[in-house]
Amino acid sequence: MLRSKDLLLYQKRSDRIRCGELKAEQVKEFMLSFTRDLTPIRQSVDDIEIKLWAGEQNPQKEKALEIAAEALHYFNQNLGPYPHKQLDVILGDRLSMEYPGIVTAYTSEDVKHVLVHEIAHQWFYGMVNNDAFHEGWLDEGMAELAVSLFLQDYQFSENLYKPNGVYSNLPLTEFQEGEIPSVLYAQPVLKFKELLESHGYNGMEFLRAYFSTYKYKQVDTKEFVSL
Numbered sequence: 001m002l003r004s005k006d007l008l009l010y011q012k013r014s015d016r017i018r019c020g021e022l023k024a025e026q027v028k029e030f031m032l033s034f035t036r037d038l039t040p041i042r043q044s045v046d047d048i049e050i051k052l053w054a055g056e057q058n059p060q061k062e063k064a065l066e067i068a069a070e071a072l073h074y075f076n077q078n079l080g081p082y083p084h085k086q087l088d089v090i091l092g093d094r095l096s097m098e099y100p101g102i103v104t105a106y107t108s109e110d111v112k113h114v115l116v117h118e119i120a121h122q123w124f125y126g127m128v129n130n131d132a133f134h135e136g137w138l139d140e141g142m143a144e145l146a147v148s149l150f151l152q153d154y155q156f157s158e159n160l161y162k163p164n165g166v167y168s169n170l171p172l173t174e175f176q177e178g179e180i181p182s183v184l185y186a187q188p189v190l191k192f193k194e195l196l197e198s199h200g201y202n203g204m205e206f207l208r209a210y211f212s213t214y215k216y217k218q219v220d221t222k223e224f225v226s227l
């Protein structure tokens with residue numbers, strides 16, 4: 001990490017430092033990434049520019065950009081409008097994570113699945129808010145349900161799921177080692193699949209109604225159940 005003094009010296013020496021102002025509205029987090037080995041490739045979809053950052057030699061970047069464009073278009077059309085003019089995607093050897101307007105995807109994982117999942121978080125986390133520590137099932141479960149509906153495939157959750165009678169709406173500290181993927185991600189998806197199918201509901205219509213009701217609001221389990 002650079003100390004502020006170091007940064008100042010570096011700025012004085014370099015003629016490549018750019019200055020500017022960054023602004024974001026209606027976001028809860030601001031993510032800043034410093035890289036020196038990544039270059040972007042770009043594609044626009046629905047007037048949104050996707051900038052995908054990856055190393056020059058990363059063999060997955062073209063395919064990843066195509067997947068990101070397809071997922072962003074699908075969610076933008078089916079859930080509700082994506083709120084930013086850009087989506088940045090950082091691909092590489094780092095934790096897969098979501099932030100408003102930017103996602104990171106770890107390329108050793110199933111890139112398609114992880115990328116679509118992090119992009120779905122732009123709706124369920126980015127705009128529909130919940131307490132990620134006490135009720136992580138709300139953003140992880142709904143993002144993962146959106147992924148399954150997009151892929152029309154529930155295999156990811158079916159493979160992760162280990163029925164053990166543990167409730168999904170518990171604080172992270174209540175889960176045993178290794179339980180989180182099944183309880184927080186897979187269980188809500190498979191229970192919702194069962195529920196929606198038994199009532200003949202369209203899953204994407206349900207998610208669209210949920211999104212439009214709780215956009216820029218905070219949801220908890222009690223509120224969700226009253227939906």
Ligand SMILES: [Zn+2]
Pocket residue numbers: 117118121139140143
């Ligand atoms: Zn997630």
